[in-house]
Amino acid sequence: MMESSDEEDFTVTASLLKQRNSHSAPNSTNSVGDFAKHASVVEQRKEELNSTFGTRLWAHNISNKPQSSSIAAHERGADAHLTFGNVVWAVLFGWWMGVLFAVVSGIMYLTFIGRRYSRLSWMLSKYLFWPFGYYIVEKEVDPEIIEISSNNFKHKIEYSIWFVVVLFLVLPFLFIALVLNWILIISMPMYKTIIHVVMILYKDPSSIEIVDDYSMASGHTVLICIFRSFNLYYLRYKVGGMNVVFFNLLPVVLIKIGFIIAEMSLGKKFMSTTTSFVVDLLCIVPITFYIGNAVSSIAAQTTYMLGALLNVTFGSLVNVIIFAFAMKEGGLNEVIVYAISGTILLDLLLLPGLSMIAGGIKYQQQNFNPVAAGVGSIYLFISVVGAFTPTLFYYTFGGFRESCGDCHFVQEHNVTHVICSDCHNIRSSESILSDPLYEEGLRILMYITAGLLPTSYFIGLFFTFKTHTHLFTQEEEEGEEGDGGPAWSILVCVIVLAFSVAMAAIIADDVVKLLEEITEQFGIGQPFIGLTVMAVIPSMTELVNAIKFATHNQISLSLEIGSSAAVQTSLIQVPILIILSAIFTQTDPEVPAFTLIFPMLSVFGCIISVVTFNYVLQDGKTNYFIGAALFVIYLLLAASFYFIPKEGDESTHHYYIAALPKLVK
Numbered sequence: 001m002m003e004s005s006d007e008e009d010f011t012v013t014a015s016l017l018k019q020r021n022s023h024s025a026p027n028s029t030n031s032v033g034d035f036a037k038h039a040s041v042v043e044q045r046k047e048e049l050n051s052t053f054g055t056r057l058w059a060h061n062i063s064n065k066p067q068s069s070s071i072a073a074h075e076r077g078a079d080a081h082l083t084f085g086n087v088v089w090a091v092l093f094g095w096w097m098g099v100l101f102a103v104v105s106g107i108m109y110l111t112f113i114g115r116r117y118s119r120l121s122w123m124l125s126k127y128l129f130w131p132f133g134y135y136i137v138e139k140e141v142d143p144e145i146i147e148i149s150s151n152n153f154k155h156k157i158e159y160s161i162w163f164v165v166v167l168f169l170v171l172p173f174l175f176i177a178l179v180l181n182w183i184l185i186i187s188m189p190m191y192k193t194i195i196h197v198v199m200i201l202y203k204d205p206s207s208i209e210i211v212d213d214y215s216m217a218s219g220h221t222v223l224i225c226i227f228r229s230f231n232l233y234y235l236r237y238k239v240g241g242m243n244v245v246f247f248n249l250l251p252v253v254l255i256k257i258g259f260i261i262a263e264m265s266l267g268k269k270f271m272s273t274t275t276s277f278v279v280d281l282l283c284i285v286p287i288t289f290y291i292g293n294a295v296s297s298i299a300a301q302t303t304y305m306l307g308a309l310l311n312v313t314f315g316s317l318v319n320v321i322i323f324a325f326a327m328k329e330g331g332l333n334e335v336i337v338y339a340i341s342g343t344i345l346l347d348l349l350l351l352p353g354l355s356m357i358a359g360g361i362k363y364q365q366q367n368f369n370p371v372a373a374g375v376g377s378i379y380l381f382i383s384v385v386g387a388f389t390p391t392l393f394y395y396t397f398g399g400f401r402e403s404c405g406d407c408h409f410v411q412e413h414n415v416t417h418v419i420c421s422d423c424h425n426i427r428s429s430e431s432i433l434s435d436p437l438y439e440e441g442l443r444i445l446m447y448i449t450a451g452l453l454p455t456s457y458f459i460g461l462f463f464t465f466k467t468h469t470h471l472f473t474q475e476e477e478e479g480e481e482g483d484g485g486p487a488w489s490i491l492v493c494v495i496v497l498a499f500s501v502a503m504a505a506i507i508a509d510d511v512v513k514l515l516e517e518i519t520e521q522f523g524i525g526q527p528f529i530g531l532t533v534m535a536v537i538p539s540m541t542e543l544v545n546a547i548k549f550a551t552h553n554q555i556s557l558s559l560e561i562g563s564s565a566a567v568q569t570s571l572i573q574v575p576i577l578i579i580l581s582a583i584f585t586q587t588d589p590e591v592p593a594f595t596l597i598f599p600m601l602s603v604f605g606c607i608i609s610v611v612t613f614n615y616v617l618q619d620g621k622t623n624y625f626i627g628a629a630l631f632v633i634y635l636l637l638a639a640s641f642y643f644i645p646k647e648g649d650e651s652t653h654h655y656y657i658a659a660l661p662k663l664v665k
Helices: 014-022 029-037 041-050 068-073 084-110 115-129 143-151 153-184 188-200 232-236 244-266 273-301 304-314 317-329 333-362 377-397 436-467 490-522 526-531 533-551 555-587 600-619 624-642
Strands: 135-138 208-211 221-225 400-403 407-412 415-420 424-427
Touching: 084 115, 084 153, 115 153, 115 188, 115 208, 153 188, 188 221, 232 244, 244 273, 244 490, 273 304, 273 317, 273 490, 273 533, 317 333, 317 490, 317 533, 317 555, 333 377, 333 526, 333 533, 333 555, 333 600, 333 624, 377 436, 377 555, 377 600, 436 555, 490 526, 526 533, 526 624, 533 555, 555 600, 600 624
Parallel strands: none
Antiparallel strands: 135 208, 135 221, 400 424, 407 415
8 A cells, every 4th residue: 555645645635725725734744744854763774874884875765754745745736737747648548538437427318317427427527538626525415315315216226227337337447547547657646536536436426516616615525636647756655665666566577477487387488588588687676676675674673783784695686696597507607707897887987977977967066075985995995906816816827828839859868858949828718717727726716715805894894883883873863753663574574585585586597598599689799798787787776876866965875885886796796606606516517617707808997997986086076077987988898898709709819928938848
């Protein structure tokens, strides 16, 4: 159910109409005002967690904050009814709903005994075509008259005919209108209007009147009034504790999972590869939101340390699930490597860049505390050094084989020597796993890295929550606690997490199975798919949240989103993938091991992104120009990844000179 009562919504009730004419506040504004003045405990705890080191920021409201009055406030005084949105609604819905009730009016009129309902249908026909500025009121009727009418045989026949006509002719069309207006979200006022029209259909028709002046409605109960058909503020509305946009995407996720299960059971496809892949990617976005909302709610209702640990565990869960299935599938390790690189580039270039552009359009300059924003800077360097140390080690000492030109045998003192000229150490195109250096030291170095990276992260958590809490704790405002409790209890959060993880696993498995076919179908290499699609889609909610913060002049939170996400990617995701690879290769030797060896282009891009991001943090000021510069750098790097030669191309160069000639014996 929507978390508001009809008494608060602008589409109904006489109390709201009275305040509209008298310019007085509604009765419920005291509680709403108290909430705005004193944020709920769970919201305060969430904001404190958002301000601490290395935890992903969640912009979602997690408490039962009263919201309908704020929506109603934007509708009061809307005396100009001839708006673009109202005209659009009349064109899309009003005309055919008006025709529907006109037809029903004719049918009831022909029955003769149903002419009271014919009159009601005719009034609703004119009303639904253009309901804006009109009031549907219910006049008081003597209870004795109602009792006499209900026992009248003629009225019973009349009502029976009306009931059948409404059930089989009216309600199916109204149901379609309800679904469409719900899906549109911004037309939620008309959704509620239609709901109340359905309720009116079963009232005494002689008690219903439609007037165009509120003074004429005085003394009667106002059932419906509407001034505007569309309201953008409904995009912020919550249903069942979650944003209505993501709530509406839940059926899409469930239907897609149903198709996946049916395809696996029946052995045939119901969607094209492209359509299925696009829908899978769309489903990842709300699943990420559900997990984030549940984790944020649990963290806000428990201790700070437990909240931070939950944030670490589930903050990158969708990415890890997708990468795990890709690793298990085999042949997609290249996608994983480039997806990790793409996530870092997104978090440090694209996300802050778009945020600064969005904020810069609204504000000439946005300021932030460079000291507070730079708390995680050292960990960005640790992330890069740790994640790329095996890569630098391998490119320095491994991956070479000896190649010589002219060789001949020379025998001296019964010993045969091989004399070669023009010898070089060259980079080999053979697999890293076949390189002797991998077994001799590289694999162990990867395991050491997998242990040290999360260790450094948890040291940061201990620093934040135990030894130096005063550096991160925000001062709480004095005053009473707000009246909004948590929207989801811990039990509900656990259930949501469990179902979300299950849905993520099913969707991720399908994405991985379709990935190779998509790359072949569109001729796109795995590097570019990993850098863009596989990195951007799971991070879409973070990207939207960062832009939202920037447009509210909270650019420091936008920067913190990118910094924290990049840190978690390097210090948490990478070690988990190394551990999973070790498990998979032990249980199934045919699964190729995941090696922490990144292409040099990825190393270059990530180092440049860290240096650029930290350089921006030093100034403490941003504008749209700086954001555009970060965005351009991201596009340049993405373009270079697009033109990486595909495996097997003749243009691919695998060798380069690495050493001077030498004598081989």
